[in-house]
Amino acid sequence: MDKFLSPKAKKNIRAAKxxxxxxxxxxxxxxxxxxxCSYIGNRNFRETFYNVSSIKADSPLRVIQLSDLHSCLxxxxxxxxxARVEELKPDVIxxxxxxxNSATDDADFAADLGRKLxxxxxxxYVYGNNEVESIYDFPLNEKELDEHFGFTKANRDETKLLxxxxxxxxxxxxxxxxxxxxxxxxIEVKNMTVDVYxxxxxxxxxxxxxxEKSFFDHIYENSDNLKITAVHEPFIFEEFSHDFWGDLxxxxxxxxxxxxxxxxxxxxxxxGGLLPERSGGLVxxxxxxxxxxxxxxxxxxxxxxxxxxxxxELVVIDINKF
Amino acid sequence: xxxALLQKLIILIIGVLxxxxxxxxxxxxxxxxxxxxxxxxxxxxxxxxxxxxxxxVVTIVFGVFNHFELKKSVHAIISLNxxxxxxxxxxxxxxxxxxxxxxxxxxxKAIEKGALKDVTTKELRDCLVVxxxxxxxxxxxxxxxxxxxxxxxxxxxxxxxxxDSENVIKLITSAYKEYYIENYTDNFGLASEKPNFxxxxxxxxxxxxxxxxxxxxxxxxxxxxxxxxxxxxxxxxFNSLAGRVYQFxxxxxxxxxxxxxxxxxxxxxxEAYVDRLSHHNKNVDFDRQKNGVSFxxxxxxxxxxxxxxxxxxxxxxxxxxxxxxxxxTKVGIDELSVLATSYSDYVTSNEKEIMDNNLLIDKxxxxxxxxxxxxxxxxxxxxxxxSIKGFEKEAIKAGRExxxxxxxxxxxxxIYGISIMNELKTLVLxxxxxxxxxxxxxxxxxxxxxx
Numbered sequence: 010m011d012k013f014l015s016p017k018a019k020k021n022i023r024a025a026k027x028x029x030x031x032x033x034x035x036x037x038x039x040x041x042x043x044x045x046c047s048y049i050g051n052r053n054f055r056e057t058f059y060n061v062s063s064i065k066a067d068s069p070l071r072v073i074q075l076s077d078l079h080s081c082l083x084x085x086x087x088x089x090x091x092a093r094v095e096e097l098k099p100d101v102i103x104x105x106x107x108x109x110n111s112a113t114d115d116a117d118f119a120a121d122l123g124r125k126l127x128x129x130x131x132x133x134y135v136y137g138n139n140e141v142e143s144i145y146d147f148p149l150n151e152k153e154l155d156e157h158f159g160f161t162k163a164n165r166d167e168t169k170l171l172x173x174x175x176x177x178x179x180x181x182x183x184x185x186x187x188x189x190x191x192x193x194x195x196i197e198v199k200n201m202t203v204d205v206y207x208x209x210x211x212x213x214x215x216x217x218x219x220x221e222k223s224f225f226d227h228i229y230e231n232s233d234n235l236k237i238t239a240v241h242e243p244f245i246f247e248e249f250s251h252d253f254w255g256d257l258x259x260x261x262x263x264x265x266x267x268x269x270x271x272x273x274x275x276x277x278x279x280x281g282g283l284l285p286e287r288s289g290g291l292v293x294x295x296x297x298x299x300x301x302x303x304x305x306x307x308x309x310x311x312x313x314x315x316x317x318x319x320x321x322e323l324v325v326i327d328i329n330k331f
Numbered sequence: 332x333x334x335a336l337l338q339k340l341i342i343l344i345i346g347v348l349x350x351x352x353x354x355x356x357x358x359x360x361x362x363x364x365x366x367x368x369x370x371x372x373x374x375x376x377x378x379x380x381x382x383x384x385x386x387x388v389v390t391i392v393f394g395v396f397n398h399f400e401l402k403k404s405v406h407a408i409i410s411l412n413x414x415x416x417x418x419x420x421x422x423x424x425x426x427x428x429x430x431x432x433x434x435x436x437x438x439x440k441a442i443e444k445g446a447l448k449d450v451t452t453k454e455l456r457d458c459l460v461v462x463x464x465x466x467x468x469x470x471x472x473x474x475x476x477x478x479x480x481x482x483x484x485x486x487x488x489x490x491x492x493x494x495d496s497e498n499v500i501k502l503i504t505s506a507y508k509e510y511y512i513e514n515y516t517d518n519f520g521l522a523s524e525k526p527n528f529x530x531x532x533x534x535x536x537x538x539x540x541x542x543x544x545x546x547x548x549x550x551x552x553x554x555x556x557x558x559x560x561x562x563x564x565x566x567x568x569f570n571s572l573a574g575r576v577y578q579f580x581x582x583x584x585x586x587x588x589x590x591x592x593x594x595x596x597x598x599x600x601x602e603a604y605v606d607r608l609s610h611h612n613k614n615v616d617f618d619r620q621k622n623g624v625s626f627x628x629x630x631x632x633x634x635x636x637x638x639x640x641x642x643x644x645x646x647x648x649x650x651x652x653x654x655x656x657x658x659x660t661k662v663g664i665d666e667l668s669v670l671a672t673s674y675s676d677y678v679t680s681n682e683k684e685i686m687d688n689n690l691l692i693d694k695x696x697x698x699x700x701x702x703x704x705x706x707x708x709x710x711x712x713x714x715x716x717x718s719i720k721g722f723e724k725e726a727i728k729a730g731r732e733x734x735x736x737x738x739x740x741x742x743x744x745x746i747y748g749i750s751i752m753n754e755l756k757t758l759v760l761x762x763x764x765x766x767x768x769x770x771x772x773x774x775x776x777x778x779x780x781x782x
Contacts (some may be wrong), residue, residue, distance in 0.1 A: 028380035035387055058445070058501045060508065060744065064735040069509050071444075096446035233724060271751040327444070327505050330512050331734075331741030 047317040054083060054090065054309055054321040056097070059295055061302050063256045065235045066328045068199045072163035073099035073130075073239065074324035076261030077107040077137070077308025078122075090309070090323070091125045097325055099130045100198045103205065104186070105261040105306065106137020106241030110144040112177040113143045119177070131196050132186040135207035136260060144175045149210040151218050155300075167191070167219045170209070179241030191220045193227040195234065202234040206255070211242040213249065228253055235291045235328070243291040243305050244280070246298050257328065265293040265307025269318040293319075338396035341389065345768050352771035359778035371777045375770070382769045390762040393773075397757060401749045403487035405496040407504050408464060408480055410743045416479040421515040422741065429481050432507050433459040440506035447494060447502075454490040459483060459503065497748050504744040511742060516734065528712050532604050533592045534691065536712050537584060543719050544580040547726050548573055554730055561736070572729060576722050588711055595701075596694040597708050605695055608688045615688070619620045619681035622674045629671035661768065 014022070040075035044168050071222075073094055083090040094102065108122065109115035119134075126132040136144070147153040155161065166297050171190055178188045187194055189207025196203050206227040217269045228236065238247075238255035242262045246254065266285060267277020274286045274293075309321045345727065360368060409432065413422045421427050438456045441447070447455070460484045467476025485500045490622035495575055554561075562568055591597075599602050648658040 024380045028383065031380065031384040032387070035384060035391070037573045049480075056498060058498055058505065060501070060505045062741075098446070216466055221583055233728060249457070258771065327509075329505075330515065331508070 076105040076306040079310040102132040123184040127185030151215040174276040335400040349768035355775040442501040622677040626674035
């Protein structure tokens with residue numbers, strides 16, 4: 010074929026080939042540099058500050074949210090992370106799940122973290138899918154739960170789920186961090202009464218059937234209290250509309266879409282697929298849910314090499330009167 | 332700082348290349364005739380794979396430095412949402428001062444809130460600029476403009492380059508909001524700790540209830556003065572709530588609680604209480620005597636004035652319609668009369684207090700030791716306390732609702748970081764400029780040095 014081409018055409022083809030390979034090489038080199046830089050950058054976490062208004066906050070209140078640590082470390086025994094949390098002087102600390110990869114294997118890791126956090130401020134722990142999967146023998150969706158307890162819609166009793174005791178919870182409670190399994194805890198902070206509620210089964214199919222009563226108690230009892238609702242997965246807020254979920258909602262799970270592309274946003278989540286925010290998914294940052302702020306943390310996990318333009322984060326929320 | 336240097340260095344190199352190449356072409360232009368020059372431009376291959384690749388790499392490197400440089404600058408817009416803002420006032424009616432957005436107290440607070448390290452207040456403040464978003468003119472009244480939006484810009488310096496710019500501006504605006512709320516907005520500080528009733532005398536408990544209800548009433552009347560037509564979600568107004576609190580104070584505290592204690596002479600420690608009242612009565616009696624003497628002295632002084640003197644205190648003056656009349660001004664004699672009246676009132680009030688205390692002493696001396704009665708009073712006290720707390724909560728809730736309605740979120744903050752589109756525009760322009768420089772270099776080489 011080449012013999013039919015003129016020397017000029019051959020030269021042009023060579024130039025085009027060179028250009029194509031050159032471009033591919035430069036793009037690949039750039040991609041490798043970006044991945045490496047992100048990977049190195051992800052060794053450290055950043056702080057993301059949010060300002061939230063609630064007329065119930067008579068004085069400024071600071072909440073620190075830790076999420077999706079997945080047994081990762083920042084310094085020996087997470088000293089770096091703990092020291093920073095302490096420096097930021099939180100009034101309440103909330104861990105929104107997946108702090109460990111396995112509740113059975115990493116229970117000591119979680120207890121150690123809980124012990125250190127609870128020395129700084131009142132601390133709460135909400136289970137994520139990783140904890141749930143290693144503690145319960147079955148997924149916490151409505152069908153499996155009904156089958157496990159032998160319930161039908163008519164005789165369902167949501168307290169049965171909470172009667173299942175686990176050693177992980179005991180270890181955490183012993184360490185001083187309160188585990189919230191479809192329950193609320195009321196604390197007095199700076200002359201304010203704050204209700205913190207944690208959802209155990211954030212699976213949308215079982216949320217109302219196994220959490221409704223406790224959730225409504227949290228929402229409608231003592232409505233003057235500042236209400237914080239902590240859930241690992243944000244799907245209940247995507248699936249259901251409700252007039253009031255709380256004065257502040259906290260979630261994790263999505264890892265901020267793993268990779269974030271400028272203009273396009275979060276690239277992928279397991280449940281939302283590609284470009285999940287485009288299909289209305291709650292993936293990262295601050296959203297408005299029934300007029301109140303929902304904060305989805307990208308979490309603190311730092312081992313994923315594909316976590317690009319998405320540095321692990323420590324969420325710091327300042328709640329003010331206006 | 333190094334990123335800024337490298338970014339500028341790249342621009343300098345490309346710029347120098349462009350200028351030098353252009354200068355070479357200019358100076359060597361005389362070595363060729365017009366046709367040859369046109370031929371050079373015509374035969375040049377403008378699509379050069381090498382140059383495009385080089386340009387691409389240089390643009391990427393420039394883009395990285397440019398990105399880091401842009402990240403050092405960020406700005407926020409602070410919007411004042413309450414109605415008084417349009418008159419350049421704070422929400423409490425005092426004069427608004429935009430300089431407070433970056434005052435030392437705010438910057439200090441931001442450093443503390445963010446636990447920022449290795450930076451002083453001055454170093455951080457030097458990186459901040461604040462200005463109104465819309466500035467009117469001063470030449471003519473029609474050009475005056477009161478801005479309700481203010482921009483705060485942050486440009487990192489060498490002292491603050493280690494800080495995350497976006498976090499710094501968030502902290503500054505958050506600290507300012509806190510500062511503003513602390514200094515210029517309503518507070519709902521009604522709540523107080525419950526005292527230990529077991530250690531208090533019953534009449535003291537009644538006095539405590541009086542004080543608490545009075546503070547709620549003052550709060551509600553104060554709020555009603557601001558807006559007496561405001562209706563809460565529960566369809567109450569500040570005045571209607573105050574009416575209920577007042578009614579409660581009169582019936583439950585004064586008529587029921589206090590009367591019950593007095594009628595039955597219920598006291599925890601009879602001797603101590605009676606002693607305290609007797610001692611108090613002695614003090615009040617001293618006051619009564621002192622006020623009585625002052626009253627007599629005023630009367631004596633008035634008697635000493637001659638009638639002639641009282642006549643000359645009439646002074647000519649004019650009214651609003653401009654008509655003259657003789658006005659009486661307050662001179663010595665009037666002042667003394669007013670003083671005498673007030674001393675007389677004090678005496679009466681002192682006598683009343685003594686009589687009340689004597690009544691209390693009489694009733695308590697014949698004290699009732701019936702434990703059932705004590706229990707009833709304790710129960711009444713607890714019930715009244717709970718009711719007062721209920722009113723307190725209602726008052727605070729109404730106040731909060733009003734404040735929230737009036738303040739309309741008070742201050743809204745929008746943060747503006749790097750714009751990806753602007754960054755892309757810069758990169759495209761840079762790439763075109765770089766490619767032009769490279770092409771000029773190639774073309775300049777084709778021009779002969781000598782004829």
